[in-house]
Amino acid sequence: MTTCNIVLLDIEGTTTPISFIHDCLFPYVTENLTGFLKENWNSSEFQSYIQLLREQALKDVENGMTDAVIIPKESESDVKSIQHAVTNNIQWQMRVDRKIAALKSFQGYMWKSGFVSGELKGVIYDDVVTAFKQWKDAGINIYIYSSGSVAAQKLLFAYSDKGNLSEYIDGYFDTTIGSKLESQSYLNIYNEIGIQSPPSSILFLSDNINEIIAAKKAGLQTAIVERPGNPPLNFNNGSNNEHILVIHSFLEVFTNRQ
């Protein structure tokens, strides 16, 4: 690893245990959904999230997804039936852990009340905060790139078990910039950040080998992060594995700098 000016971080399995997302954040949505729909139904902001789900469901049907759950428009059905369809739509997408913007935006909207009330606290690995401090002292900027919506990412770091970490983070990206599995998304982020130095001055850290391969193809430096509770790494995917660095703590980034 050579020096970098920017560190770009995945969340789930990288800054945060997968178990926190799956055992706390996801159940907060599935268990509170019915009441949340009833309470927020008349809010125009809330309806904008429902509209995103509705549009995504139409695309899913067009793309031949047989499990897709259509959400009728207000003019086509009664409120109870629409709410029932929204519930089924969300339960289906969450069962298959879809990383799609419409679902992620909806989840982020629901999580807001949980984080603000203190019912939810973002879990961040211990080494992350120490690394943030070291990186900032070294003049490195920190960006996040996660499938979670930007709004949800901001909540996680602002209301974390390590305190409000927002001051360390220079910017946030979600999949509205492109899929984490496509190289072009990493070039879009590079362009959006707008640095003079080449893409290799960005170091991307993620638990997902396919994201790492996509980022490497775009010319970024990369390291795969192996955390307790992450699924075993599967290097058997045709990539040039010798060149994929594996780390277990963000503090290794500095020891690996040349």
Ligand SMILES: CSCCC(=O)C(=O)COP(=O)(O)O
């Ligand atoms: C509060 S952030 C929510 C994270 C999330 O929903 C998710 O799917 C994370 O995926 P990642 O791309 O960070 O692995």
Ligand SMILES: [Mg+2]
């Ligand atoms: Mg991840």
